[in-house]
Amino acid sequence: MKKDLILILDFGSQYSHIIARRIRDFGVYALLCCYDISISHILSKKPKGIILSGGPSSVYDNNSPLISKNIFQLNIPILGICYGMQLISFLFGGKIEKSKYKEYGKSFLIINHLNNINKNLLFYGIPKKSIVWMSHFDEIKNISKEFQIIGHTSSCPIAAFKHKNKDIYAVQFHPEVKNTEFGISIFKNFVFHICKCNTNWKLDNFVQNAIDNIKKRVSKKKVILGFSGGVDSFVTAYIIHKAIGNSLNCIFVDTGFLLEKEKEKVSFLCKKMNFSIRIIDAKNHFLSKLDGIIDPEIKRKIIGKEFISIFQKESEKIKDVEFLAQGTIYSDVIESSIFSKKNRLRESIKSHHNVGGLPKKLMKLKLIEPLKELFKDEVREIGKKLGLPKEILYRHPFPGPGLSIRIIGEVNEKKIFILKKAESILLQELKNDNVYNNVSQAFIILLPVKSVGIMGDKRTYEHVAVLRVTNTEDFMTATFSHLSYDFLEKISNRIINEVDGINRIVYDITSKPPSTIEWE
């Protein structure tokens, strides 16, 4: 059955993907694309509505991301958000200026009185005054006569407008952010009342379709998969295995930077699932490559390169391989497309080693990425429907370069040993106290800093370690978790008492931004 689609043109806002997430929650399919998609490409996707996202640019900058005015002739409803709003206004000849103050955070939207409420379907059922979330430094000073102002705040006289004759709406605030009190209702009004979408996006149909497609595509050939043991690669392996059985070959590279007993756990679970898996022990290889390396980006690049080279060598040992499977999910797709050199709207902060590009030989293989349209929580939902164990589905994410980027500065065997022990205690305690599922990611960082301590009347001079525990919806922004002092004390005591080499624990209380989740 044909799915109704809302297309989101992404101008680089950190919230763009949340728009898609909110709309999919209504049972309507939403896709994010780069703003420079051509009009013919838009038409080929037959969207029932288009949303122009926010973004960090100013419309009057030299290289600001623009779209063709022809988009307004397509007779497809449009909603502009923040930068998207300013862009609509700009393309219709309105005036936009830097405002005196950057407006960030809570504001009160007052809906302007219109004689006929049907003329403002966007705010249908929303109280006259409600909280909205603002984040902008440019301001619309005046708009074309074709528009009508439909909302304002005390500091922003044009906080929302609509076209007088067409279904073109725009808001300065962010309805996708939870702090906007009636954000969901605004999207529902746009999707159902203005775009007239039906709810026909269902995860249930997804798995069987994916299995059928893979069966047809792969036929008698073989597929290789870089298996990490995380939820994405597990669900990917499960779906492909259902389709083609042991023509799927999983390859697991033990970099030596994994959590304690990780290799054994992966091997056990794969046996249970009947996956055919090759486990490659490359511990010494990776360790020697990182000898003397301190710079985090160089570390990441070396690990990414070595990983691919080992993976390639192993895959060449398997006959008749024609496909490469990856556990790519939608956020990886969004990150790598928006990060593309041509449209570098968002800053690149770290090189994630699993999205770093493939060598030519592997690129010859055809790609299978069954999860590439799904968000993390949708992948978990599917995993749940498939009956995968909870310990896999709700695992905290673990970065490709593993413990090597949690050992600040130079990595060596002794430090890995210390960190593994400390992380293992942390995970045990999180699970014992039922805290694990209430936080999004928890780990320890080993610093290259030593401090003086005292144990059993003896002076110690050992490493300082950092406890990092965060809560996040999407790992793009995060807050530190407000753990109880008793719990923090228990972790600290156990690590100091049981791990030789650490004599002080500190708790990281920064959010992302301005920090990142990992330290390197």
Ligand code: XMP
């Ligand atoms: P940051 O540190 O950028 O991390 O705030 C965001 C999330 O990404 C994970 N992370 C990685 N995941 N390969 C991965 O698969 C990587 O190279 C990588 N680096 C960071 C990090 O653990 C957090 O969940």
